[in-house]
Amino acid sequence: MIRFNEVYETLNAKPGPQHWWPADDQFEVIVGAMLVQRTTWRNVELAIQRLKDAGMLQIEVLHRERVAAIQSRIKSAGFFRIKAARLKNLAAFIVGQGGITALSKRPTSELRSLLLQIDGVGPETADAILLYAFARPVVVVDAYLRRLASRLTASDEAVPDASLREWVATTIKGVSRLNAFHALVVEHGKSQCKKRPRCAQCKINALCQTGRAALDA
């Protein structure tokens, strides 16, 4: 297995963005999680700000708002038609569940299956919401982590998600560490070479060099 604590330390040694998922409240985190799908955070920030300016970034308001009005505010985040419909539906779901406070009282596994019922919330978004909005100790498995893990294996083999979850969970303990770990993985992933199968050609290869030494037999 891969010892991700060494990966963590390696990535953490490099200076990077500090407070990673800035938001005023839990709902803003959840909205951001939906908007950031297949989009840059930069474009999501603009959309969130435009929602705020219109006073729409509140559950009850968004729940009542016209889809067309939501669309016009989030265009910068891309896929604005489906995302607008999903945001409105998301607000309706939260209202139907008795609000964020009520949801916060649910056990993690139960909350996860609830989130997965929401249209537009898949495994990754659900885990990001659990970790960043509800502060649950959850491993977020995304494309960056998969690629990183495959590069830490001897011949760039794909690592099953279940193994990734298990390995990260056993080496990265606690909400704050899991929080920082996912942030580090994403930040590193952005600058990591995607085309080469090996890390030798990458601009940032320090991680993969040390990372390979972190492999168990």
Place this chain on the structure above:
DNA sequence: CACCAGGGTGGTT
């Protein structure tokens, strides 16, 4: 001009 970004869904083999 092509390619990509902190995915998910629905349809086809």
Place this chain on the structure above:
DNA sequence: AACCACCATGGT
């Protein structure tokens, strides 16, 4: 179960 097209704007 493994692909596939699609969603759409903004940056490089």
